[in-house]
Amino acid sequence: MSSSTETEITHDFAPFLRVYKDGHVERLLTTPRLPPSTDPITGVQSKDVVISPDIDVKTRIFLPKMDELDASKKLPLIIYVHGGGFCIGSPINIVTQGFLTPLVSQTPAVAIAVGYRLAPEHPLPIAYNDCWAVFQWITAHANGSGPDSWINDYVDMSRVYLVGESAGANLAHYLAVQAGVNKIGLRIRGLITLHPYFAQKEPDKLIKYLYPGSSASNDDPKLYPGADPDLEKLSCPKVLIVVAEKDFLKPRGIDYKETLEKSKWEGIVEFMENEGEDHCFYLFNPFSEKAKGLIQSLISFVNQ
Template identity: 75%
Template sequence: MASSTEIAHDFTPFIRVYNDGRVERLLTAPRLPPSTDPVTGVQSKDIVISSDPEVKSRIFLPKINPEHPPKKLPLIIYVHGGGFCIGSPINIVTQAFLTPLVSQTPAVAISIGYRLAPEHPLPTAYHDCWDVFQWIASHAAGSGPDQWINDYVDTGRVLLVGESAGANLAHYIAVQAGVNKTSLGIRGLIALHPYFSHKEPDNLIKFLYPTSSGTDDDPKLNPCSDPDLEKMGCSRVLIVVAEKDSLKPRGVGYKETLERSKWGGKVEFIENEGEDHCFYLFDPSSEKAKGLFQTLVSFINQVI
């Protein structure tokens, strides 16, 4: 009989799950407290969307001159990746990505928090992300619970951004926003190295989402099976893939699915040659990462 310390599931490089129920996350990044960046002047603060269960997100505000009247800025809603089981809206990776993006756009950004699997099996992450989006939408009339959003956000100029599993979740938000006629004006979606399911069962997804087949017949896991795809609530999508990324075919498939659908929006596609999954997060100072970053800033400024 296996002891409680033996590994029951090993999904390297993401997580190990032991027979006693412990979860060991193999890729983690330090969590950072809210702060003001000394270089860009970008401020951040945490917000608790829900206390039971607790769902926390973080708002990033570009440098503001307190002597000037508040200026309405576009809003970037960011969903972190990590295979639905690692990552955080308040860690150093998220901070390093959003701080320069907010500064250079400029825009306000909200990094969405969601509960992680397997402790909170999918589709919990989808529901949490939609709940946070609805909380943000409650500010559309300028009288929501957060003053930064009320004062500084133009809720008619919104962009969704997600990487890896976060791109999957951001796509889900975009579709739900269209289905439910949201009060936020979503202008576009950026899907960075998206993680969707494919025809063969994905063992990690099957473990994290026990009520799903883990294949592309699940509309949450793959847009090709979503009857509501044509209602997606934005008109432009930028899809980014990396040449050496094992998930590249899924990003290509996403592009083809959108182009074949009745959605009717514009799809733009970029491939980073010689690079692997989410390389821009792990080596943001590289020339290709800088080039991709400037492409993102340009796309955002065109769309919103």
């Protein structure tokens, strides 16, 4: 779109989207996408896969540097779901690479950054369906004969961790529940929700636009765990919930903690707060000492 005026804007969902009368969607937060590569410092390799022709979105796999001594040792698998309000973000951008590269190299672990189609062009619940399709593709490797050699050769499918931030935490939680509902053939050891987004009583205008079939409030079981009759089937023994002191979503993370503790799910909740920090600070300043400290906390959780 060559030019626009305020009168042409029909919706302004800062800092995510602006929507114009002609249907054009402007994404306000974009980051460069990177080709798969080998990181020159850590040796972490990456490659892209397209799970299905029906889901024309790349999923990226990250592999730590392997030498002859550890090549036979199977590693934990981190399944990562990016955030961005269901409408921005990518598994193949510089932000995802900056987050996963140190996590993969220092844990060490294999990571899969899940690709899903973005709303509003692909309205919710399409993102949930896409994430579940990627998850099912991953479970096809449970017997060591799946379609991807990196997963077959290097992943211990009995040590799987789901990780997501913001809206991605909501999607990761959904996968953990659906894994229990459907009794999938791999072992999820833990779920990490970073600065999680969940709905509240007051409908969210952005979510209502992105998810026309939903109330966009806390009576939708996809958006709010307390409304989900399958919550007790959450398929992991422990959940780490991380909130940030200055984040407007902090109360939702606390509510998620209390919801899990009051539910019939029999796992353990671990909770931590990033003092003095705002929403997803570690993605935008990954070299800060607090970001490095958070990565170490995630590594400890995976390697417990």
